[in-house]
Amino acid sequence: MKGKKLFTGALALFLGFAAVAQEQTEFTPSGKVNGKVFFNxxxxxxxxxxxxxxxxxxxxYFGYDYNIAKGLKASITLDVGKNDGGSDYTAYLKKAQLEWKASSAVKVSLGMISTIQFKDQEKFWGYRYIMKSFNDQYGFGTSADLGVxxxxxxSDELSANAFVINGEGYKKVQDEDGKQKAGASLIYKKSGFIAKVYADANSAKVVDEGGNEDDVTVSALALFAGYKFSDKFRLAAEYNKLTNGTKYSAVAEDHDMEGVSVYSTYTFNKKWEVFGRYDYLTSNTLEGESEKWNAKNGSAIVAGVQYAPVKNVKMAFNYQGFNFKQDALDTNSLLYVNLEFKF
Incomplete structure (x- = not known):
């Protein structure tokens, strides 16, 4: 009896190794170059x-994805954009990640990774080449950072994400504090409906006027819901709040920002669609002040029509208006022709 069990176990082990070997033999590593340009x-x-x-x-953007083994992929992307130092075309490392699909339910990424704060909102908005999503546009978060x-x-409808990152974004290295940002999100999708809750927190040392150090936590909250009523019409809204920060990477005690964004699209056919968006941004008033601390509080309106003549090419004629609350800043009013092409 004992010999039979030993034989059965050895046979199962042999078949397992054989299956793995066959799987590895059948897998062929492959790679693909990709690129994307926003012109206007x-x-x-x-x-x-x-x-x-x-x-x-x-x-x-210019990138390369390489499938190393089954469930294991390496990706690298360069982002060419404006540098704060003055150069209009400086290349940044936007992504340099290793992605491991551990199972059908678990995926892990590490390195310079894309973040999760506004990825779903940006996808639903659908016009990143025209305007960033709310969190990205107003400095509530970054699209990439170093971490895991x-x-x-x-379930079929419910998914979750968790991360630990430096918190400074992809254009900067870790700060002197060496403290990381941690966060998570929960996403529900069913029959054209999507709902998302996201939160993160990152502490940093702040020195007051008296020279005393204190740990202050900057945190972000994002609530998002969208619905595709049909292949023709979609509508979404989001609420965002940043606490103790003038930006996701700039801790400032008692400096808070919040705002909403509502956007919608109507699709006539595969080539033509119209879209619109409204943003409202506000901040708190600091103790002893008469006006809110953020000079760029106000509202934004974007509306236009998109034409997609062929796959991987999109263009749009649109109006963008920015109405600032402070009288010192003039209302901005612009007409755009935007183009995105990718490969």
């Missing part, structure tokens, strides 16, 4: 604006 022409109708019009390339994240499929 705009005419500025703002009163007193000296530069009335301009051609621009706002972003150019894990994604979990809890």
């Amino acid at each position: 022409y705009h005419y500025d109708m703002t009163d007193g604006e000296e530069q009335e019009s301009s051609f621009e390339i706002k972003r150019a 994240k894990a994604s979990f499929k809890l």
Whole structure:
């Protein structure tokens, strides 16, 4: 009896190794180059604006994905954009990650990874080449950072993500504090409906006027819901809040921002669609002050029509208006022709 069990175990072990060997033999490593460019022409109708019009390339991405083994993929992406130092076309390392699909329900990524704060919102909005999603546009979060994240499929409708990252974004290295940002999200999808809750937190040392150090935590909250009523019409809304920060990477005690974004699209056919979006951003008033601390509080309106003549090419004619609350800042009013092409 004992010999029979030993034989059965050895046979099972042998068959397991054989299956793995066969799987590895059948797998062929492969790679693919990809790229994307955001180009525009705009005419500025703002009163007193000296530069009335301009051609621009706002972003150019160039990347490569390589499937190392089954369930294991390496990706690298360069982001060419404006540098704070003055260069309009500086290449940044946007992504350099290793992605491991541990099972059908678990996926882990590490390195310079894409973040999860507004990825679903950006996809639902659908016009990143025209305007960033709310969190990205107003500095509530970054699209990539150094760290590790894990994604979990809890059911057919429910998924979750968790991460630990540096917190400074992909254009900067870790700060002197050496403290990381941690966060998570929960996403529900069913029959055209999507709902998402996201939260993160990161502490940093702040020195007050008296020279005393204190740990202050900057945190972000994002609530998002969207619904595709049919192949023709989709509508979404989101609420976002940033606490103790003038930006996701700039801790400032008692400085808070919050806002909402509502956007919608109607699709006529595969080539033509119209879209619109409204943003509202506000901040708190600091103790002893009469006005809110953020000079760029206000609202934004984007509306236009998109034409997609062929696959991987999109263009849009649209209006973008920015109405600032502070009288010192003029209302911006611009007409855009945006183009995205990718491969």
